[in-house]
Amino acid sequence: MNGKRLRLLIWKEFLQLRRDPLFLRLAMAMPIIQLVLFGYVVAADVTNLKTAVIDLDRTPASRTIAASFAASDYFNIVARPDGEDALRPLLDRNEIALAIVIPAGTQASLERGEVAGIGIVVDGSDSSTASVGTSYASRVIAGYNALPDAGPGAKASVRVVFNQSLRTVNTMIPGLIATIMMISVLAIMSQAVVKERERGTLEQMFTTPISRGEYLVGKVVPYMVLSGVQALFVATIGTLWFRVPFYGSVWVVLTGLLLFMLTNVGMGLLISLVSRTRQQAQQMMMFVMLPTMILSGFIFPIESMPDAIKPFTAAIPMTHALVVMRGAFVKGAGFDALATPLLALAGFAVAIFGLAVVLMRRRLSE
């Protein structure tokens, strides 16, 4: 690896980027357009919310209340912990999105004709899920009150943990940072590599002392810098203009983004390997982007997807990147709570980036 040649390759790439008439406008406009689109509310239907029921009363009345949640399509009871202490870890690990807490003495209060508060704890870091889930839960409790042998006494009292304001923008912006990074690296870089092959400049460079390794690094670095700048731009606008809170650790965010970036660099290189023309690369990119946008949970909550589809969402790198970004921004989750998605991202990064580098080097010497 020769530092001087690397610097030249990177200098050349930035010059070419600057000369691309469409590129600059695209690179600037894309984050702004997406900020406007996704910053101002994208709502979706919510069903099958992963729910925990904490029954501290253990009476016929409390069991009836729990059963009415279980009977609803909106809630899927996945845990019945013994106490409220168990809630926080479940929420942190995304194992539940909502919890119903039935306090001790509920039946007694109802029998005395008093008002009994039923606690509804929601995870506000996915705000659309949270707000819809809360209103469903209130409806279920109202339904319980309407039962013939129950009084009008049960009352929902909602407690939102994380992102108390339930603003969609607080979950969209962290997700947008990952999305824009994906588009920049994946789309623009694969175009640049294919363009070089189409024009014959690649062939020319490989008759010079430039090595495969130098070429790859010289190609990848400018786009990593570019997507880093865009991510910073979106994060800045997000926190200053949209007032998205940031409770987490910068290191968690950087680790997640770096792993996600490597994954996308790898995808971009793979796309450029299978594409002969820039048009083909464009089509391949759409082929990758569409399922990513739909299945990653960026727009549609994964909870509401059919069970048959859910396993596929884990096969999409962005799904894990979103959990990391939202967890770090809104919940302040650290490395321990986000270990699973971070490890998944690391796995994707090693597998996809590694495969791309191996195939690319083999292809370049064929």
Add this chain to the structure above:
Amino acid sequence: MISFGRRGRHDVAPSSASPGAPAVRVQDLRKTYGSFAAVDGISFDVARGEVFGFLGPNGSGKTTTIRMLTGSIAPTSGTIEVLGVDAARQPQLIKPRIGYMSQKFSLFEDLTVAENLRFYSGVYDLTGEEFTRQREYILDMAGLRGRENELTANLSTGWKQRLALGTATMHSPELLFLDEPTSGVDPVARHQFWDLLYELSGRGVTLFVTTHYMEEATNCSRLAFMYAGRVIADGSPREIRAAHAVAGRTPSLEDIFIDLVAGQRNPG
């Protein structure tokens, strides 16, 4: 096969090659893609200072051969010695000493003339002084003085081609590969281009040229004709014509090659 950590030209021992070694020596060279043999066991030598014409129809394996000779791709089997160095094993040693110009205009079209020169000068690790001298020479040679800051995309073919030749030779290579350098160029520009090639040849640069044009073949001091991955004839233009003389009549090179190809297609 190709190491990530490649060394620059100044790390290379000064011409490890024996001075008497031919510019190119190829033995039983083969390159297969699956079951298809793009180059099917060819052998030839190119002496230093020669203008070597490498002829053959499209798809005959000329470009694949050149890409192996320049160390861009590895051969499937056989040996390649370029300037006395094993090109398959140590491509990094020959790259600083060779130049390459392809049928496509392969400079960066979205970079200016000056930027292209600067890029390749850096790639070949020219000193500041060498760069200034070469830059002046190339601008004069290509007739591009005053147009340094123009994008190369806006130059017309003849200029692009002379600029490409300039960049391919700015590091003063001992051996220059030209893969159909004049395709798509009008006869006047082609003639001018060959004058530049003769000038290089006069300075002792070995030229390895592929071409479609038979009148260009006669410009070469020696020829090899490739068809379907094999060399089917070689020698000086005079030798080839003499060998195919029939009843005192010496046919033109063009006729000979058409006959040879026809003979290959319908053996017997």
